[in-house]
Each structure stands twice: as structure tokens, then as C-alpha cells.
Amino acid sequence: xxxxxxxxxxxxxxxxxxxxxxxxxxxxxxxxxxxxxxxxxxxxxxxxxxxxxxxxxxxxxxxxxxxxxxxxxxxxxxxxxxxxxxxxxxxxxxxxxxxxxxxxxxxxxxxxxxxxxxxxxxxxxxxxxxxxxxxxxxxxxxxxxxxxxxxxxxxxxxxxxxxxxxxxxxxxxxxxxxxxxxxxxxxxxxxxxxxxxxxxxxxxxxxxx
Numbered sequence: 001x002x003x004x005x006x007x008x009x010x011x012x013x014x015x016x017x018x019x020x021x022x023x024x025x026x027x028x029x030x031x032x033x034x035x036x037x038x039x040x041x042x043x044x045x046x047x048x049x050x051x052x053x054x055x056x057x058x059x060x061x062x063x064x065x066x067x068x069x070x071x072x073x074x075x076x077x078x079x080x081x082x083x084x085x086x087x088x089x090x091x092x093x094x095x096x097x098x099x100x101x102x103x104x105x106x107x108x109x110x111x112x113x114x115x116x117x118x119x120x121x122x123x124x125x126x127x128x129x130x131x132x133x134x135x136x137x138x139x140x141x142x143x144x145x146x147x148x149x150x151x152x153x154x155x156x157x158x159x160x161x162x163x164x165x166x167x168x169x170x171x172x173x174x175x176x177x178x179x180x181x182x183x184x185x186x187x188x189x190x191x192x193x194x195x196x197x198x199x200x201x202x203x204x205x206x207x208x209x
Contacts, residue, residue, distance in 0.1 A: 003091050003092060003093050003094060004033070004035060004040060004066060004070055004072065004091070004092040004094070005066060005067040005068045005070075005090055005091055005092075006040070006064055006065070006066060006067065006090040006091075006092070007064070007065035007066060007067045007090070008065075008067075008090060009089075009090060011064045011065055011090065012085055012089070012090045014062070014064065015042060015062070015064055015081075015085065016082060016085045016086075017178070018042065018044075018060075018062050018177065018178075018204070019031060019042070019044070019078050019081055019082050019085075020082060021176060021177050021178050022044035022045075022046075022060060022078060022177060023078045023079065023082065024176070025044075025045075025046055025176055026045065027079075028077070028079075029044060029045060029077075029078050030044075030045070030075050030076065030077055030078060030099045030101050030104075031043065031044050031075070031076060031077075031078045031081055032044075032073070032074070032075040032104055032107075033072055033073075033074050033075070033076065033081075034072065034073050035066060035070040035071060035072040035073075036071065037066075037069050037070075037071075038065060038066045038068075038069050039063055039064070039065065039066065040063065040064045040065075040066050040070075041061060041062075041063050042061070042062050042063070042064065043059055043060070043061050043107070044059065044060045044061075044078070044177075045057075045058070045059055045060075045101065045103045046058040046059065046060050046169065046172065046173035046176060046177070046206065047152070047156055047169050047172070047173070048102070048103060049103070049209070050149075050153055053195075053209075054102065054103065054106055054209065055157070055209065056153055056156060056157045056167075056169060056208075056209075057103055057106060057208065057209050058156070058167070058169040058170060058172070058173045058206060058207070058208045059103065059108070059173075059206070059207045059208075060173055060177045060179075060204060060205070060206055061204060061205040061206070061207065062177075062203075062204040062205070067090065072094075074094065074098055075098060075099050075100065075101065075104050076094075076095040076097065076098055076099060077095065077097065077099060080095035080097065081095065106209070108193070108196045108198065108207045108209075109193055109194070109196070112193040112194075113191040113192070113193045113198060114191060114192055114193065115189065115190070115191050116164045116190045116191065116192055117163065117164040117189075117190050118187040118188065118189055118190065119160075119162045119163070119164065119166065119187065119188050119190060119199070120162075120184075120186070120187055120188075121174075121180045121181050121182075121183070121186040121187065121188055121201060122184060122186075123160070123162045124160070124162065124166070124170075124171040124174055124175070124180055124188060124199070125171075125174075125175055125180050127160040127161070127162065127168055127171040128168075128171040128172045128174065128175035128176075128180075129175070131155045131156060131168050131171070131172055132172070132175075134155050135148075135151055135152055135155050138151045138155075139151050139152075155168060156168050156169035156172055157169065164190055166190055166197055166199055166208070167197055167208040169208050170197060170199045170206045170207075170208040171199075173206035173208070174188070174199060174201065174203075174204075174206050177203075177204060177206070178203060179201045179203035179204040179205075179206065180201065180203070181201060181202065181203065186201070188200060188201045189201075195209045196208070196209050197209070
């Protein structure tokens, strides 16, 4: 197919904001566009994970309404989509270049999720900020890439002190993608299946393994 048609200008603006935040995490990052009927799911990678099982992988997900039904499953550079959205309108021409990042093969299952509880957005924000500060302190200017990667893996791979606990990388993803809300009463729902944990707010989803 040649193009996707978002339902309205607000959806186009929301997708632009989401992808802009994801691109700050990786300027050369990719987005997986999955269109099924009238819904578009946009997947991005927050943390790539390590090892054969990609332990520590964290993905972001937002869904958007389409004006016209479509069938598509394609991964493309984020920049290619944001460049097209910057031209205005609600139409996304399909970029000519597709990509195959490792995380694309690790999409979480659609079913089998079990609810495990609710966590305050404020507690997740606190955990994310603490992790960011720890990474910044432990990786001063001049630190080698391997040392920084090891530190980030340790910080974001552990569990938060929330009840229920969630991977710290999930809290980081929610914060980085703008999914956490300032309302003190806001709560994120937590579900698990196999090695996956899904944390959801009204703003979007983050999935970690």
C-alpha cells in the first residue's frame, strides 16, 4: 500500500509528538507501523536489551485511529515518518526504505495477559528520574561505550520499589515517551505474560522483558 490516512489532525499531531520523543532516545531509531482495519499501532524501541534473549528490551506502543481501513506491517526509520508528518495533513506516504531491527522479531503476544495491579504514575516518575540521575552520575564524560552500556543495563534492568514492582526500564520508557500524567491520583495498570511486563496509562503502553 502507498499511504496511511490518520483519522484527524489531532491524531497526526499526537503521532508526531510520540515519534519525536522516541527519536530523542535514538536519532537513528525505527518505528514499526502495524495497521489492522481502522487502527494503527506504532511500536518504538526505548531500550534494545542485551544478549540472545534481548533481556532488558523495552518497547513503546501507541495506537491511532485511521480514516480508512488498511493492512500493513512495516518497519521504517522514524525520521522518514516525522519528515512526512511535518508537511502537514493526515496522510503518511509509505517510506521507500524499510528496516529490520532486532527488536522487531520480539513483538509481545496479543493475548494471555494477567493483571497484577496498579502503580501510581508519580511513583514511576520518581523511579525513572532516580535512574536517569544514577546513569548520569555513573557515566561521566569520557566513559567508554561498553561501560555506559553495562551501567544502563544494571540500572534499567532491576525492579522498582513500587507495589507491584515493574522493570525500571519500563518506568524510564513511560517517562521518556511522555506517557506519565501529573495527576496525583493517576494510576498505571500492570499486566504480565511469560517474560513480558506491560505497563499502561491513558497516554500509551510500555512493554519490557
